[in-house]
Amino acid sequence: MDIFTLAARMMAMDDAAWAKHANPLSVYSRMSILPLMTLAVISRVWLGWYALAPIVLVIVWTWWNPRAFGRPKTTDSWAAHGTFGERVFLNRKECPIPQHHSRWAIGLGIVSGVGAVPWSYGLWSLDYGMCLFGLALMIGGKLWFVDRMVWLYQDMKGTHPTYRSWQR
Template sequence: MTSPSPDAVTSDARLARLFGLRDDAWLRHANPVSVWVRFAVLPLILLSVWSRRWIGRRSLLALGASLVFTVVEPLLFPPPQSTRNWASRAVFGERIWTDRNAVDLPEQFRSTAVPNTTYAFQFAGLAAMARGLAVFDLRSVLGGLLLVQCAKAWFLDRMVLLFRTMAERDPQYASWEY
């Protein structure tokens, strides 16, 4: 078994920093409302791109607003009143996962097979959505959206399992739940 290397920063950690997820911001993002609103962001982006059919170039304003919202959304909500819920646990698991090079993960979570599989499904869904948006094929857009959202939910469910396992092993992680 190799020890985790705190010097090796994951691409997930870089992305989390890009979205401003440091320390307290993770707790704000763990607000279940934030998690569920996050599922609405992609449909908003899709609608803004699709709307070019009706409003032409003004759809770029809607797209820009959707993208800005994507960046600021994790910081909009206060820390949750309780973190004893699926959504908060998913965010805590994501936080652990982003630091996986600095954290000694249990054996069953060291493999990137499941996350990479969910990423592959998300990518396939994004490709279907892009094609659908390009040719105004609603079935491709909705099918791709369904694939992306289901794959994201699967990934988050794995993150809940990661958090629960880590919380059983380490009181520091257990203290995140209240």
């Protein structure tokens, strides 16, 4: 099992959650998670152990976000296609995808993962410059990943009846 599949499994994403996550409000508000987690962890400076409360709230928001918004009226958006592409990518063992899409997705996952190092160090040492640098790598890598998933969906939507059915 790879890190992408593990993350999807931890989020307990079923078809209903994926359909709701295709809502642009879900996709764009999801970008709030890392900045909110940053603030929650840094809040230990003034909240002490009570900082665990905002940390737990951000974790709950992370899980609830894909389920928080209704299904979009139309799926003709960049955000929806990015979500569809992510599903196609996660299904790559059952329905193979072009190798260049896989390389890009893994590479951008690595960029985001590398960003976690300065971000974590910045949180630990309260070095806000390192926090911002790590956030830029993680969020930038994730946004670029979503954009690549749009391309993947565009290339793959005609290859599988399920993929075509997502479009409304």
